[in-house]
Amino acid sequence: MKARTLLERAAAILFVxxxxxxxxxxxxxxFSSKAISNFPIPGWTLRWFREMLAFEPFPTALSNSLLxxxxxGILSAIIGTMTALGLACLPRREAQIxxxxxxxxxxxxxLFLAVMLLVWFLFLGLTxxxxxxxxxxLLFTLPFVVVVLYSRLSSFDFRIIxxxxxxxxxxxxxxxxAMLPVIMPVVIGAxxxxxxxxxxxxxxxxxxxxxxxxxxxxxxxxxxxxxTPMTNAIGTMLISLxxxxxxxxxxxxxxxx
Numbered sequence: 001m002k003a004r005t006l007l008e009r010a011a012a013i014l015f016v017x018x019x020x021x022x023x024x025x026x027x028x029x030x031f032s033s034k035a036i037s038n039f040p041i042p043g044w045t046l047r048w049f050r051e052m053l054a055f056e057p058f059p060t061a062l063s064n065s066l067l068x069x070x071x072x073g074i075l076s077a078i079i080g081t082m083t084a085l086g087l088a089c090l091p092r093r094e095a096q097i098x099x100x101x102x103x104x105x106x107x108x109x110x111l112f113l114a115v116m117l118l119v120w121f122l123f124l125g126l127t128x129x130x131x132x133x134x135x136x137x138l139l140f141t142l143p144f145v146v147v148v149l150y151s152r153l154s155s156f157d158f159r160i161i162x163x164x165x166x167x168x169x170x171x172x173x174x175x176x177x178a179m180l181p182v183i184m185p186v187v188i189g190a191x192x193x194x195x196x197x198x199x200x201x202x203x204x205x206x207x208x209x210x211x212x213x214x215x216x217x218x219x220x221x222x223x224x225x226x227x228t229p230m231t232n233a234i235g236t237m238l239i240s241l242x243x244x245x246x247x248x249x250x251x252x253x254x255x256x257x
Contacts, residue, residue: 023239030232037227048229052237055230057221061213065199068130068214072137072198077191079138080145081183087146088153099150103143113140114207121208128210136204141194148190152183189252196245200238 033043052058083102087095105113117136118128126132156179164174180187202216209217215238222231 026232026235026239029229030236032229035228037229037232048233051230052233057213057218058234061215061218064130064212065214065216068133068137069195069199071134072141073191073195075134075138076141076145076194077187080142080149080190081187083142083146084149084153087150088156092154095150099147102146105139106143110203114204117204118207128208130209130212132208132210133205133214136208137194137198137201140201140204141197144197145190145194148193149183149186152186156182185252189249192245192249192252196242196249199245200242
């Protein structure tokens with residue numbers, strides 16, 4: 001039994017190492033003093049981060065990614081909270097069916113979803129740009145936000161709201177004073193999850209952005225010419241943004257599995 005446990009742990013460690021090794025290589029080569037991303041690494045430098053900041057398309061791509069990510073986070077928090085509130089008022093079976101319908105976009109292949117959204121936006125006559133990117137990202141981030149918020153609201157004691165209403169509070173005042181302070185950490189955490197998912201997305205963005213750049217698209221465009229440590233520097237910054245946002249989100253939502 002002990003040998004089996006050791007074997008399972010070794011397999012788990014190997015699996016995690018295989019998953020994380022590409023990310024570690026990206027970070028390592030971002031600090032390499034060599035102009036080519038390979039081993040051995042002769043020394044360490046911040047040169048590639050300085051070149052990244054001086055790279056002409058970088059500021060625009062960064063501002064676009066932050067604009068889209070923050071917009072998606074705010075909108076998904078607002079819409080997701082309203083949706084989760086509505087689901088929490090339904091019987092559990094009906095709420096589960098509605099959750100399954102909301103999760104349908106997550107079950108579709110990303111490429112199919114991107115083509116479908118492109119055709120839909122063109123059918124509606126929308127001009128492709130950052131606004132269509134925000135709408136596309138909302139489609140696949142909202143289910144995550146709703147699931148997190150619904151799991152919190154399903155255990156919320158709604159008698160607090162009833163007590164506030166009995167004391168003369170309006171529906172909005174009861175929500176803002178009695179419920180929102182309780183669920184606010186979860187709302188912020190879910191919004192940060194949406195921000196992390198949005199900033200990392202490439203497939204949907206490349207189909208519906210029309211013109212312009214985000215950080216993932218900038219990385220892809222630089223990879224078409226050559227792989228340099230500056231590309232690794234941009235990737236390192238993307239990884240850092242995603243990890244920080246996700247860790248804060250997991251802490252705020254108290255997610256444990």
